[in-house]
Each structure stands twice: as C-alpha cells, then as structure tokens.
Amino acid sequence: MAELLKVHGSMNQFFILDQDELASPLTDDQLTKLAIQLCDENNHILGGADGLLVVDHGTHTGVRGRMQVVNADGSRASMCGNGLRTVSRYLSEKYGKDDFVVQTRDVDLHVRRQPELAPGIPAFAVEISPVSFTPESLPYANLGHQRLLETAVPELAPQLKFTALSIPNPHLISFVSQDILDGPTLGQLGQFLNGDNPYFPDGVNVNFAHIDGENQLFVQTFERGVGFTNACGTGMSATSLAFVLTHPEDGHFDTPINVFNPGGMVKTIVHHDRQRYWVELIGNATVTAKLTVGDSMLQSDQLTATDFKIDQTNEQDYYDQFVKTVVSQRHQ
CATH class of the missing domain: 3.10.310.10 (Diaminopimelate Epimerase; Chain A, domain 1)
Structure with a gap:
C-alpha cells in the first residue's frame, strides 16, 4: 500500500508522495497524470490541491532528500517555498533530523525546524534562493x-x-x-x-x-x-x-x-x-490527513476519493484558531 499526506503551508495545499516508499517509482508521465487527478477538486479527493510534492532520496550526497514540484495542471515548478516547509517536516520526522539540506530542481536549500507558531502548529524555516534580476x-x-x-x-x-x-x-x-x-x-x-x-x-x-x-x-x-x-x-x-x-x-x-x-x-x-541575496521563509507545516491507496491505483486514470483510506488529523483545528488570531493582529 502507498501512503500520501495532505498538507499545507499557509493554506497553500499539497499532496506529498514519497517515491522511495513505493515498490516501483512512478515515471514523469505517471506523476503528471497523478497530480492532475489529485489536485482536481471535481474528483473530491479532500478538495483537491495546488500541487503534488514528490519526495525521494536525491541524486547526490549532502542532502537529506529531494523535492520535485508538480503543479495542479501537470507543469513543473523549480521551487515552492510553502511546499518546502511541509516536505522539510516530512523528512525531519522520517529521519529524526531538525537541520539539514533539501535538493530542489535548481539548488540545494538549507532548512531547519522552528518553535511552533502557536500551540499545535509545527513550523520550519527554509532558505529561498538564488536571486536574479536579469x-x-x-x-x-x-x-x-x-x-x-x-x-x-x-x-x-x-x-x-x-x-x-x-x-x-x-x-x-x-x-x-x-x-x-x-x-x-x-x-x-x-x-x-x-x-x-x-x-x-x-x-x-x-x-x-x-x-x-x-x-x-x-x-x-x-x-x-x-x-x-x-x-x-x-x-x-x-x-x-x-x-x-x-x-x-x-x-x-x-x-x-x-x-x-x-x-x-x-x-x-x-x-x-557577499553580493548575494537570500530569504528565510518561516511558517507552518501542517498535515491535515493521511491517505492510503494500493500502489497500482496511483497509475489509474480514474482516481476518486473512494479509492483511498483517509485518516484526518486534528491539526487544521489548531491552524484555524491561529488564522483568527492573525486576522485580528493585521487589523489592529
């Protein structure tokens, strides 16, 4: 059985799939089809998402893992800051590390666990770089x-x-x-x-x-x-x-x-x-549900919510309370 996570960073919603946990990793074309189906809200799989974050062990030494970003329309993004926070949490909990490097398409980025933003809201700081104005x-x-x-x-x-x-x-x-x-x-x-x-x-x-x-x-x-x-x-x-x-x-x-x-x-x-700009992005890494599905179903052309066993967490309740506080803070 394959396990996916439904996650969000600042309500930027994603599914996470760890290719290293599959018997046979999916091809690029299969990942594209899977992302389009998972993210389509009309398929009623937890309301869809903005993208699929694909995790594996990476292609070179010095990294704890790699993140690939497949957008809702199947296109690829070189990076996703909100998504990187959620992947950082996943890798942190998988390997028991709080400070490490994640490989993305163009660059390796430093990430580290932060104190909770509020009770029940895990947080990570992630490096966002490189910067170019050309x-x-x-x-x-x-x-x-x-x-x-x-x-x-x-x-x-x-x-x-x-x-x-x-x-x-x-x-x-x-x-x-x-x-x-x-x-x-x-x-x-x-x-x-x-x-x-x-x-x-x-x-x-x-x-x-x-x-x-x-x-x-x-x-x-x-x-x-x-x-x-x-x-x-x-x-x-x-x-x-x-x-x-x-x-x-x-x-x-x-x-x-x-x-x-x-x-x-x-x-x-x-x-x-040293003539280099970079940004630390610090925010939540929230897991709202765990989904289990047969490995072969990940290659299906007709995925629906009924194909998954879904276990909800209670983390969204904590985040909703945080948002209420944030809205009040902005308007003070």
Whole structure:
C-alpha cells in the first residue's frame, strides 16, 4: 500500500508522495497524470490541491532528500517555498533530523525546524534562493527595460510600478493600494501574462502587495500553473526582497517581516551577504490527513476519493484558531 499526506503551508495545499516508499517509482508521465487527478477538486479527493510534492532520496550526497514540484495542471515548478516547509517536516520526522539540506530542481536549500507558531502548529524555516534580476532568468522581453525595479511599465498596467526577479521561480511584484488589491487587476494581469502574450513567454507569478506598516505586508499571488492561491512561498519571499530594496523606510534587512496572506501569515528575513541575496521563509507545516491507496491505483486514470483510506488529523483545528488570531493582529 502507498501512503500520501495532505498538507499545507499557509493554506497553500499539497499532496506529498514519497517515491522511495513505493515498490516501483512512478515515471514523469505517471506523476503528471497523478497530480492532475489529485489536485482536481471535481474528483473530491479532500478538495483537491495546488500541487503534488514528490519526495525521494536525491541524486547526490549532502542532502537529506529531494523535492520535485508538480503543479495542479501537470507543469513543473523549480521551487515552492510553502511546499518546502511541509516536505522539510516530512523528512525531519522520517529521519529524526531538525537541520539539514533539501535538493530542489535548481539548488540545494538549507532548512531547519522552528518553535511552533502557536500551540499545535509545527513550523520550519527554509532558505529561498538564488536571486536574479536579469530578464533572461524570468524570462521577459519587449518591455523596454533590462531591469524592472519599482519601474513604470505601461504595457502591463497604468499607474502601477513593477519589480521583476527570479527566486528561483519567476515573479512580478507591484505594491498597490487596498482598492487595487481588492479589485480585478491582479486576476486580469495574471491570466494575461500566463496565456499567450508578448512579454513573459513562459508565464510568471504575479504578486500584488499592500504595505501595512513597518516590516509588515499583505501579499496576494496569481500563481503560474495554478491561478489564485491562498499563499505562495517564493512569492512572499520575492515580495519581501522587493520591499526592502524599494521601500527601505518601511522594510528592513535582517529583520523579521510579517507577511500576511489569504491563508494566514509567515515571517520572512531578507539577507544580503557577499553580493548575494537570500530569504528565510518561516511558517507552518501542517498535515491535515493521511491517505492510503494500493500502489497500482496511483497509475489509474480514474482516481476518486473512494479509492483511498483517509485518516484526518486534528491539526487544521489548531491552524484555524491561529488564522483568527492573525486576522485580528493585521487589523489592529
């Protein structure tokens, strides 16, 4: 029998599958089909998810394990910050380690267990890097600039300024008023830039942020390959970096930043050392259910909830209480 976990980081929802625990690992095509089926809310498998996180032992020494990210539409992401926290918890509990390195598609990243965010809410800090501001790293073209750093880009939206960077996922960031944040612009821009367009040929994650005060943000993300999500870990990290670079009166290096999102809150710490930027992302790693299924069913084209034995945990109750506290804290 195969076991999967339903997990979330800031309500960014995933399934975790450990390939090392299977009699026969799934092929890339099989993982794509599995992710699409698991994540489709119409299949009624615990409400679907934003992606499938595939874990194995890694391809080189010095790492505790490897994480691969399969988006809800079957596409691949180079990294996922919220997902990395949940994978870090899984590997920590599997191997009994609290400080180690995880291999991702492009880079090995340091992770470590943190004190609980609140009672019943395990937390991890994960490294988010590397950072690049070059148009080739996203990529983008036809915008009239070799670097976007709080830059007016009339091709994208009137009266807004944008920052573009990869971390390593590609992100476009704009600091906006509450009215713009609540309006349709983010959805319209996200859909346009993740369809056939002349500016971002591979698509891009689009983040709108509201500055709530010193070292405090609210971030909403339209995620490439997913759409609107409750939170995006690399998006909150990229936005935090853009915050301290372009609004130094409010955002500070080497200082915890409270980043609120529709799924709760994380903390980020932006670092610059030896001409290198990197971000610590600190937040919950919540397991909501354990699912058991026959190994052969993972290759089925017609998975439904009835194919699984599902055991719910009580961790979501603790997280819901945390979110109530977070919402109250943001509006104080």
